[in-house]
Amino acid sequence: MINLTEEDAGLAVLEKLTSNVKQIQDAVLKEILTCDANTEYLRSFLHGSSDKELFKKNVPVGTYEDFKPYIERVVNGESSEIISGKPITGFTLTSGTSGGKQKLIPLNNKYLENARLLFDLRYLVLSKHVDGHNEGKGLHLIFLKPASKTLSGLPASYATTHFMKSDYYVKNLPSYWDTSSTSPSEIKFCPDNKQSLYCHLLCGLVLRDEVTRVCANFASILVQGITFLENFWKEMCSNIRSGQLSDWITDSCKDSVSMILGGPNPQLSDIIEDICNQKSWKGIIPQLWPKIKFIECIVTGQMAQHVPLLEFYVNDLPLVSPNYASSEAMFGVNLNPLCKPQDVSYTFLPNMSYFEFIPIGEVNDTIVDLVNVNLGRYYELVVTNYAGLHRYRVGDILQVTGFYNSAPQFKFIRRQNVVLSVYLEATTEEDLLKGVTRASQVLKSSYIMLRDFTCYPHVSDIPGHYVLYWELKGNKDDGINELDTNMLVECCSVVEKSLGALYKRYRSKEGSIGALEIRVVQQGAFDVLMEYFISQGASLAQYKTPRCIKSSEAIQVLENRVFARFSSEKLP
Structure with a gap:
């Protein structure tokens, strides 16, 4: 374990890991196979x-469906030795929004050890790039839900919850996490999302002069938090002015929040009211928290579409995308945390x-090891972990962008299984995000921003045709007075121009695909969609707006809130 009082020693661990990739990878596989060979x-x-x-x-590359029968047997009480030589101590739940279904991923203490090491390295990298990055407090939008019990008696919960509730975390609590949050732990464990988010933000406002960073797992959660603040800042100011918490906050976190609230503070309330009463909320974050140094959340992959909106709120503050991890394994850390969101790459820790990689779009699709990936090439990630997943297809597509010592660095491109198709074409998440990002630039002249889409x-x-649901937001407090039909029709065309060659062919020459349609939904519609998925x-804490909806019930949530429809009038 890294001793965080010795920064140089900690960074030396990183140098050692990234300089001996082949030897470490071979040793990891040997350890796993020696442990699991007789499962x-x-x-x-x-x-x-x-x-x-x-x-x-001999061992085939597999998907979750290949491992599911074995996992379900362990869930139902059979020995974990069916798939893992190390005892399985619980299961992480995937969010269920990327591929449409929740999965139960087995884990053990090795996962917790790796998570702790990744967080330590993340901390050390930030300390190297941001002076005093750990000073003051962080406004952490963390939501931890109670774990359920499987028939075997093992807990099943989301990864963050499992880590922070585990004995391993409690016994190895890093000193820099001790008093670093504006929120008491009771808020993080509050089962009511609305009460939890309200109390997170209220405590952050009360302690505004101590906040040096605002953090969440994903960019979408921060956007959700800012939108919530837009709707509730007046009530929060009233709480601060009177020193009394709103009556509807009934959770057990109420007492600890009231202690932070303290007595009446009309002066602080006036300051926050003056800031929030502005016509535009451009740069609102550094105004509310004047000592803030950076924003920390994942902004890669499908989170990239939230970047323009976040940049509007934060001005020139760095958006730090710290690490790459999943329910199956920890992968890597961003060694250049102050880079632009579009330049983020993660250095894999061997x-x-x-780790293995399936080449994408190549005649020779032979699976390669971590040390044999090639610069600029695209690969699908395959992982063999310490908890019984062997040659498991994670479903992520990555591009090699460089090397740190002998450790490859990867840019997250997209999820493998998120595609749109109405005929014979296949539209990737990458193409879709590219098209929507370009189209959202068309909105700027009308002071309108895209808040979310699916x-x-x-x-x-x-x-058949593609339907995009867009929730729009005016960047002034008078909102959107009316929609410019020509502008939205042009947005439809811009998205189509960014799609693949097959889409354009079937859309233009053969007429096998109809005109792309944008349906504008009422403000707050994507909050209701999130509530549905929850x-x-x-x-x-792990929610990500699905970029392609497969559930008819979820589609109906948005369809009920559509108030305008626009279709492309040009062939791409």
Whole structure:
């Protein structure tokens, strides 16, 4: 474990890890195979051997569906030795918004150790790039939900909850986490999302002169928090003025929040009111928290579409996208945390799991090791972890952008399984995000921003066409008075121009795809969509707006709030 009082020693660990990638990867695989070779899953392929070449020759690359029968048996009470030589201590729940269904991913204490190491390295990297980055307090929008119990008695929860509630976390609590948050722990464990978010923000406002960073897991959560603040700042100012918390806050966190609120503070209330009463909320974050140094959240992948809106709120503050991790494994850390969001790459840490890569779009699709990836190439990530997932397709597409020592650096491109198709074309998340980002630039002249979007393939009519749901936001407090039809029609065309060659062919020459449509929804519609997914088991802390909706119930949530429709009038 890194001693964080010795920064140089900690950074030396990073140098060692990134300079010995092949040796460490070989040792990781040997350790995993030695431990797991006699599990029911691997025994049929390896017959007890822990040989690397036999592993690569005999063990198939698999998806969650291949492992699901074994995982369900452990969930139902059978021994974890079915798939893992190390005891499985619980299961992480995926958000269920990327691919449409929640998954149960087995984990053990090695996952917690790796998570702690990744956080330590993240801390050290920030300390190298941001002077006094750990001074003051952080406004952390963290939401931890109670774990459920499987039939085997093992807990099932979201990764952040599992980590922060584990004995491992409690016993190894880093000194820099001790008093670093504006929010008491009771708020983080509040089961009511509205009360929790209100109290997070209220405490952050009361302690505004101590806040040096605002943090959340994902950019979407920060956008959600700012939107919530727009709706509730007057009530929060009233609480600060009177020193009394609103009556509707009934959770057990009420007492600890009241202590932070203290007595009446009309002077602070006046300051916050003056800031929030401005016609535009451009640069609102550094105005509310004048000592803030950076914003910390994931801004890569599908989070990239939130960047323009965040940049509007934060002005020139750095948007730090610190690390790359999933429910299956920890992967890497961003060694250049102050770079622009579009330039973020993650340096893979070879001790986290064993990593392999399937080349994308190449004639030779032979799977390669971490040390054999090529600069500029695209790959699908495959992981063998310490909890029984062997040659598991994570579903992420990455591009090699460089190397730090001998450790490859990857840019997150998209999820493999998020595509739109109404005919024979296949539109990737990357193409979709590119098109929407370009179209959102058209809105700027009218002082309108895109708050959120999703889409679905409308195939009940012939020809089928793409439907995009857009929630728009005026960047002045008088909102959007009226929509410019020509502007929104042009947005439809701009999105179409960014889509792939097959889409354009079937849309233009053959007429097999109809005109792309944008349906504008009422403000707050995507909040209701989020509430729907949370009601189905998603976690606010891990929620990501799905870029392509597969659920008819979710589509109806948005369809009920559509107030304007626009279609492309040009062939791409």
